[in-house]
Amino acid sequence: MNATISFDSVLHVVLALVGVAVFVGLNGLLLVYAERKVAGFIQRRPGPYEVGPQGILQAVADALKLIGKQLVRPDRADPLLFWMAPVLAFFPVLLLFLPLPFSPLLTGWDVNLGLLLILAFAGFNVLALLLAGWGSNNKYGLLGAARAVAQSVAYEIPLLLAVLAIAFQEGTLSLSSIVATQGSMPWQWNIAVQPLAFLIFLISALGETNRAPFDLPEAESELTAGFHTEYSGMGFGMFFLAEYANMIVACSVCTVLFLGGWKGPFLDGAWWFLAKVYALLLAMMWFRWTFPRVRFDQLLNLNWRWLLPLGVLNLLATAFVMKL
Amino acid sequence: MVFDILHLAIILFLIAGLAFAGGPLILAMLVAPRARGGDLGMSYECGMRPHGNAWSRFGINYYVYALLFIAFDVDVLYLFPAAAHYHLTVGWSAFVEICLFLFFLVLALIYFRAKGVFTWPRKIAL
Numbered sequence: 001m002n003a004t005i006s007f008d009s010v011l012h013v014v015l016a017l018v019g020v021a022v023f024v025g026l027n028g029l030l031l032v033y034a035e036r037k038v039a040g041f042i043q044r045r046p047g048p049y050e051v052g053p054q055g056i057l058q059a060v061a062d063a064l065k066l067i068g069k070q071l072v073r074p075d076r077a078d079p080l081l082f083w084m085a086p087v088l089a090f091f092p093v094l095l096l097f098l099p100l101p102f103s104p105l106l107t108g109w110d111v112n113l114g115l116l117l118i119l120a121f122a123g124f125n126v127l128a129l130l131l132a133g134w135g136s137n138n139k140y141g142l143l144g145a146a147r148a149v150a151q152s153v154a155y156e157i158p159l160l161l162a163v164l165a166i167a168f169q170e171g172t173l174s175l176s177s178i179v180a181t182q183g184s185m186p187w188q189w190n191i192a193v194q195p196l197a198f199l200i201f202l203i204s205a206l207g208e209t210n211r212a213p214f215d216l217p218e219a220e221s222e223l224t225a226g227f228h229t230e231y232s233g234m235g236f237g238m239f240f241l242a243e244y245a246n247m248i249v250a251c252s253v254c255t256v257l258f259l260g261g262w263k264g265p266f267l268d269g270a271w272w273f274l275a276k277v278y279a280l281l282l283a284m285m286w287f288r289w290t291f292p293r294v295r296f297d298q299l300l301n302l303n304w305r306w307l308l309p310l311g312v313l314n315l316l317a318t319a320f321v322m323k324l
Numbered sequence: 325m326v327f328d329i330l331h332l333a334i335i336l337f338l339i340a341g342l343a344f345a346g347g348p349l350i351l352a353m354l355v356a357p358r359a360r361g362g363d364l365g366m367s368y369e370c371g372m373r374p375h376g377n378a379w380s381r382f383g384i385n386y387y388v389y390a391l392l393f394i395a396f397d398v399d400v401l402y403l404f405p406a407a408a409h410y411h412l413t414v415g416w417s418a419f420v421e422i423c424l425f426l427f428f429l430v431l432a433l434i435y436f437r438a439k440g441v442f443t444w445p446r447k448i449a450l
Binding site for chain 1: 327328329330332333334336337338340341342344345346348349351352353355356357358359364365366367368369370374377378379382386389390392393396397400403404406407408409410411412416418419422423426429430433436437442
């Protein structure tokens with residue numbers, strides 16, 4: 001595919017855009033339902049049950065409810081920053097899906113710096129959380145935002161180091177090429193040669209997406225709702241949707257880097273990619289309802305004392321082994 | 325720099341992101357009820373009247389971590405071009421260079437650890 005602007009390439013991009021938007025929207029509904037059902041299952045209760053068979057339409061009802069709710073802004077909040085935050089949280093999310101190779105055919109655009117593109121634009125999320133906490137002029141919000149920033153920036157570094165280990169090994173930053181170098185069988189995936197990097201990536205991804213046990217920025221037992229305390233209705237809904245979309249991106253990148261992307265035994269294709277992504281998402285939900293929340297100093301020290309040195313050592317070991 | 329399809333794609337996706345986020349908000353603004361008055365606009369503080377303003381001095385004790393982050397994040401960025409070309413290098417000199425680079429990075433970590441940044445509760449005056 002050439003890089004100049006032609007009718008075909010623009011059509012390709014627009015189709016990708018529509019596909020991604022539909023995918024993100026549907027997944028928002030699906031994951032809300034899945035999370036509540038998983039939570040119910042783990043806590044030995046039925047979960048959503050009333051709306052539709054097995055409560056399957058619950059997420060749709062929730063979305064409609066959120067739209068029907070009044071958007072309240074506290075009098076003392078900063079109007080511009082307060083409304084900018086939920087929009088900014090979702091602003092880069094669709095772009096993060098652009099370089100993801102769902103299958104050789106289903107790739108938004110094969111960017112040769114795809115990995116860097118995702119990492120760069122994922123950083124917007126921190127800014128949105130900071131603006132939300134600061135702009136709402138609420139003490140819980142402010143503390144939540146301070147935590148969100150400290151946590152997100154901390155966990156970004158081991159994440160980068162884990163990604164770098166793969167980038168060193170493969171010598172490319174293009175997601176499609178990274179999938180192409182892996183084989184179809186599980187022992188040919190990168191997880192077999194980089195298990196430590198996979199572990200570091202998974203833990204950092206939990207920290208980066210503010211998922212339990214690292215959901216300190218919105219720890220409801222101490223900070224009410226953290227950075228989104230003052231947000232009602234769809235303002236809150238946007239943060240929620242962005243969080244779920246970011247989870248999908250994190251799991252997709254993990255799948256591409258470590259689990260062989262769309263390759264799998266028997267028949268390669270997008271179904272393997274989706275199966276792996278949803279398996280990782282389910283694992284993330286499982287973690288959330290199994291592990292208790294950590295304390296904030298434990299969270300930061302786990303990162304700076306363990307993940308970061310281990311990440312550096314892993315990177316050095318990768319560089320060393322490559323030279324042997 | 326030539327404006328090619330990738331730039332167009334990035335701009336299109338960002339605009340779509342804005343629309344995706346702004347659409348429901350605008351819709352909510354149109355259909356939602358508009359109650360006002362009373363204490364609706366009061367900041368939430370567990371049901372009590374807020375005590376003072378949130379925009380005041382508060383102990384932001386994570387700022388040392390932010391310094392450490394800047395040291396790391398900017399430097400780690402230099403490793404991405406190195407990563408893309410590492411497999412093309414011949415001999416051990418590239419490995420030694422990476423080692424040196426990472427050594428100075430980790431030095432910051434050791435310094436902060438010796439200073440007591442990772443010890444809670446804080447023993448040092450920041």
